[in-house]
Structure formats: C-alpha cells, structure tokens
Amino acid sequence: MKNRSLIARTGFAFAGWRTAFQRERSFRAHVGIVIFGAVLLLIVRPEPIWWAIVALICALVVAIELVNSAIEALCDMLHPGIHPEIKAVKDMVSGAVLAVTLAAIVVAAALIYAHWHVVMGKLAL
Numbered sequence: 001m002k003n004r005s006l007i008a009r010t011g012f013a014f015a016g017w018r019t020a021f022q023r024e025r026s027f028r029a030h031v032g033i034v035i036f037g038a039v040l041l042l043i044v045r046p047e048p049i050w051w052a053i054v055a056l057i058c059a060l061v062v063a064i065e066l067v068n069s070a071i072e073a074l075c076d077m078l079h080p081g082i083h084p085e086i087k088a089v090k091d092m093v094s095g096a097v098l099a100v101t102l103a104a105i106v107v108a109a110a111l112i113y114a115h116w117h118v119v120m121g122k123l124a125l
C-alpha cells in the first residue's frame with residue numbers, strides 16, 4: 001500500500017473526510033464553524049490577510065477534529081473497555097480541539113470587531 005499515486009492518496013484523504021463526516025457529529029459541528037467563517041468572509045470582504053487567517057484557523061479546526069476522531073477510533077478499536085490511559089488520551093486530544101476552537105472564536109471576534117461598521121451596514125440592508 002506504500003508509494004501510491006498522488007491521485008490515489010488524495011482519494012484516500014477525501015475518503016477520510018467523508019468517513020469523519022458520516023460518523024462524527026462533532027466533525028459535522030466543526031464543519032459548521034468553517035461554513036460560518038466562509039459566510040463571514042463573503043459578508044465582510046476584508047483585507048487579504050484576514051482571508052489567510054480565517055483559512056488557516058478553519059483548516060486547523062478541521063484537521064485537529066480529524067486527528068481527534070482518528071485517535072478516538074483507534075483507542076476504541078485497540079481497547080474497547082474502560083481504561084484510565086484511554087481516558088487520558090481522549091481527554092488530551094479533546095483539549096487540543098478545545099484550544100483550536102477557542103482560537104477560532106477569537107479570530108471570528110477580532111474579524112467582526114475590526115470590521116464592525118461593515119457588518120452593521122450589511123445587517124441594516
């Protein structure tokens with residue numbers, strides 16, 4: 001299975017997105033954050049640096065949730081029973097997701113604050 005073509009590997013990556021979307025409610029919730037970010041960008045139409053910041057934080061949100069889901073799935077397969085080490089592992093990856101989610105909230109708040117007049121102007125229409 002090693003050294004597959006770029007197209008094949010891209011297909012596996014999309015399959016990973018599909019699997020997470022079908023199986024994980026929290027992944028679907030984080031996709032919602034990405035959609036919110038995209039809508040915010042389209043409404044505010046900020047400077048290019050903001051597009052880069054929002055794209056980066058959205059990618060981080062999705063990526064960390066995928067890693068979280070993968071680690072949880074691996075834990076559940078390797079050790080279906082209750083174990084304090086499994087709890088520690090799952091709690092730590094959840095902590096990583098929380099850190100990135102909080103950063104996403106800060107980015108959204110900063111974007112809205114920096115473009116408050118634009119947001120209010122659009123909402124008034």
Ligand SMILES: Nc1ncnc2c1ncn2[C@@H]1O[C@H](COP(=O)(O)OP(=O)(O)OP(=O)(O)O)[C@@H](O)[C@H]1O
Nearest residue numbers: 024026068072080081082083084086087090091094
């Ligand atoms: N096998 C286990 N042994 C001990 N504690 C566990 C085990 N599985 C889950 N837990 C505890 O339950 C919490 C929730 O685990 P669960 O697998 O339900 O993930 P989750 O919260 O549904 O994650 P997500 O919402 O990201 O899918 C973990 O953070 C951990 O504290």
